[in-house]
Amino acid sequence: MDDLRAWLSKVAEAGELKQVDGADWDLEIGCLAALNWAKPNPDALLFDNIEGYPKGFRVLTGSTSNARRVALTFNLPETSSAVELIDVFRRRLKEWEADCDKYRPVWVKSGPVMENVMRGDHVDLYKFPVPRWHEGDGGRYIGTGDAVITQDPDTGAPNMGTYRIMVQNGKTTALFIAQGKHGRIHYEKYHAQGKPCPVLVSVGHHPLVFRVASTEIPPAAEFNYAGAVMGEPMKVIREEVTGLPMPADSEIVIAGFCPPGKVMPEGPFGEWTGYYASGETPAPVIEVERVYYRNNPVIMGSPPGKAPSDSSYYRGIVTGALLYNDLEAAGVPDVKGVWMGEAANQMWVVVAIKQRYAGHAKQTAVLASQLARKGFFGRYVVVVDDDIDPTNLQEVLWAVCTRSDPEKDIDIIRRCWSTVMDPIIRKRPGQGHFNSRAIIDACKPFEWINEFPQEIKIDPALAARVKAKWKDVLG
């Protein structure tokens, strides 16, 4: 399986890698990254010679912020179209899942990540140019595009999740994991037994590792999944203090334990909703015992922000593809398109269907509200007929405004799974977070679909004839 270095060479060859010399870890890297995403076709940015750090200690951002690099990362055919990419992903996600068992990680004795090891008193996370990404951040975040590796104490199955990691001091970090996520379930299980939870955090790696860790694929399948995508198992080393599988090709891996009962302030942090919504809260810590790193290590940066941001492009595609497959697997027939656009991602879900029976639209909407991102933190679901392009906001709004009647076509589902990151929730410590989902049936009413007013359309033959005749008017 390629490592990050091989990926960087391919991206450089494709002319999509920009080297940035001399930026400051304190806000400049974060600001440059954010301004880069706002460009129509953002580059991957590799920061080197970072203020106060030796040459070679690098930070990467924008790794998968366009269709070409997403395709390159996942070994997919090249395309520039998000809709095509969703379609390809849909098919491949099923194949990769089916192949997972064939690609269990292989244990190796050593690998590039072992080139340097800091132990005990020598551990110092400030050795790396950890950015302060946003002006309102409460600290420097080493984990943004990371893979946090934990294991279920009951089954021993390892999990990788992307959870943000804030440096507290050279030897301690805070860990922010939303309620219900697998890493959190793991530490809660260890803590319930009064035991420290072993943790590894890979903070630099091939972007595939990050993208698999940050995607809602079946629990505990991430290592196998990454192998299935590459067509080659991941190589892992048994880390000496935690016993957890450490990706042998990682750039930097932090190893330690998250002790029960110990918390430190974490946040605020600029989140993907575009707000610092979760504020500062007490969070579990990782007491770091080892740091492994390659020569000239690269931190995988993927700071969130108001979209477009580092992950918004990829998330829109992959979460849409996952939802499409999950709706089909739940038995919803004739789904014709799914879109969770970049601006609001899972908070704005549009599903297009070919209506087959009374109640088909409502069934689709209810299920989509709970299956999108596996039920975590949604807001609006709109179901439209298949003549509407779900990716076209103008058309979707037209359907909502002309085919739905609020009184009968909008339903509210209450007390759903939300999060401290939800900006609309006024925070009450220790209470958990619920929110509601609005589901909007913007399909033509099924019971009189054939009597629904005729739409104004121009016949394509007429349009072509008129265009040809009136070239000077239409240009």
Ligand SMILES: Cc1cc2nc3c(=O)[nH]c(=O)nc-3n(C[C@H](O)[C@H](O)[C@H](O)COP(=O)(O)O)c2cc1C
């Ligand atoms: C850039 C990025 C940062 C993320 N940060 C967090 C985070 O700090 N905490 C969290 O709970 N989920 C975060 N997520 C979402 C999880 O990584 C995602 O839901 C993943 O599937 C969790 O893994 P799990 O299902 O094995 O728990 C982030 C996702 C991305 C793309």
